[in-house]
Amino acid sequence: MPGDLPEYYFRIRDNGALVFRLDTENRQRRIEMDQIATVNIRNGEVKPHGVRALTEDDLAEIERWMIHRSHLLAEREVDDILRAVDHMNLTTQWAQTRANDDQLEQVTDSLLLAMHDLRTVLVRKKSDRLMKRAPVNEAPPAADG
Template structure:
């Protein structure tokens, strides 16, 4: 909702790689709220495809592009936050392994954790080297 309580002109049904975009229509004979599909947007590749056999006008395209930019920023922020949380989880896992885990529990997770950490370390080391060499 906007500050005045009026509905926004568009609704974005978020999906994994973008959204389905609907125009919110309230002015009809039945005075019902209708969501008219107008586009799909893919935030990974920037593709915007009209839906429903219509074309997007300049306002539609501008609103979709603005949403896609905001969504990309939000997803990036969440990804970085997730990595920060992962580092904390790794610290907690080390403490658990040292102080609380039973031998059986350690046996159940050790190989998976070691392989995942080895893979992560290799990727991080390679990326760091690329940054130093390239920059």
């Protein structure tokens, strides 16, 4: 039935969610939300709410949600960075074509420092990745003497 509600509801919050079990099987046919747990995505911690014991079904659904949520957040993070690249390009176009001297004076130092910091980190990380990929050179054979 299209109007069927899921068994669980996850109220998103920083670093995770509050987990509720939904119940419509009551006399008033109202939606009741019973908090069953608190989830922390960063450290994987699942804390039952109050003195409640979580069932295997509860834990399985929470685990599925945590995996899905982690993937979604990772995708969003990369998308945010790609949007930042777009915004940097738009900033470059603005600085070249529309910005006046006062506007450039307001933003130049902050932009240059942020770009320098970003460049330093990116170059170091790229170097680290390249070093990991490079084959380890064996020591040259000893000279017979």
